[in-house]
Amino acid sequence: MFDPVIFRFNHPRTGQFLRFFMRVNEMIEKLYIMWLRGKITELQYQTGFGNVTADLQVGIDCTTKAFNVNRRVNGKYDPEDYIKKIKNYKTIDA
DSSP: OOOOOOOOOSSHHHHHHHHHHHHHHHHHHHHHHHHHTTSSOHHHHHHHHHHHHHHHHHHHHHHHHHTOGGGOGGGOOOHHHHHHHHHHHOOSOO
16 A cells, blocks of 8 residues: 655654554544445545644644744754644644
């Protein structure tokens, strides 16, 4: 299907995000299998897919915004400020 991906990170929040991402992937796979077997309708599949991916999209948007060079003050990236913003949104430990 896809080639293996290697993630190298040095912050525990990155690991939490990756675990969250993997859980989302598993949930989408389960939804898809249920749809293929006829246990849920197309509408239920689309609704479930949207619900599952909504939080993931927020995390991706925050990451994209944080790493956007045009938004940096004095051209420097401050990881502590990014971590505070993420923690203010919600925890991904759940």
